[in-house]
Amino acid sequence: MKPVYVRGLGFWTPGFASPEAWCRGEPDPSVDVPDAALLSGPLRRRATGLTRVAVEVLQQAIRTLDCDVATIPIIWATAHGEHTNAIKILGMMRSGEGKLSPTHFHNSVHNTASGYASIALGNCSPSTTVTGGVELVASSFLEAVCHLEAAAEDAVVVLADEPLQPPFHYSEGASPLALAFGLSSRSEGAGAVLTDFRRDVIAPVKPRDRFGPLYVGGGLPLLERIVLRRPGTVALEVASERAGPIHCVDLELLET
Secondary structure, X not given: OOOEEEEEEEEEEOOEOOHHHHHOOOOOOOOOOOOOOOOOHHHHHHOOHHHHHHHHHHHHHHHHHOOOOOOOOEEEXXXXXXXXXXXXXXXXXXXXXXXXXXXXXXXXXXXXHHHHHHHHHOOOOOEEEEOOOOOHHHHHHHHHHHHHHHOOOXXXXXXXXXXXXXXXXXXXXXXXXEEEEEEEOOOOOOOEEEEEEEEEOOOOEOOOHXXXXXXXXXXXXXXXXXXXXXXXXXXXXXXXXOOOOEEEEEEEEOOO
């Protein structure tokens, strides 16, 4: 694996204004809705809550990545996707005349955020939306590494999910979470570098109570270590009953 430089970060959850505020434990109660300024007009009016948080962290990451947003490949990772809209559609099918809302329908696909962002950025480059369980974060980073190993100079990984709603498993009080990592084969302006993506016998990521069982939380330790300047081997998988080696990566810090 070639070195992968981290040149941009994004973070959003209610109550925190930035990745730094989260890592330093500095809450801001006024932060309750993502800005998602990248979306405007009809895109903004129709975007779901999950799409907005995903787009918010994307725009945070590309702000410092210094790349061509029209050509950069973006990897979106979400375990449950737009399940809230899917639940609404199922309810419409069961009640009344069974007619479906066109807006709910086109907002229910797994790559909804990818579509909105591609239109907003004018981006026609590859855009991949992956799903998964405990390996969700690792899978998205593997996809990004493949783009960088092939031909891309830059890539963005966006991780976003919201708590499952009834009738599925429901975690009362859990918060949505979105993270983004602007990755590059260029070292200029990078604050950290990732090397040796592999499986190893290390402790997996312990789920945070605030986010319930959200698999995208597997990316939190990497973001926190970058912000707090703590190098080392970082797990990219959430704890599970499965035993054995897990996906991890080595984090080195750079002078900026």
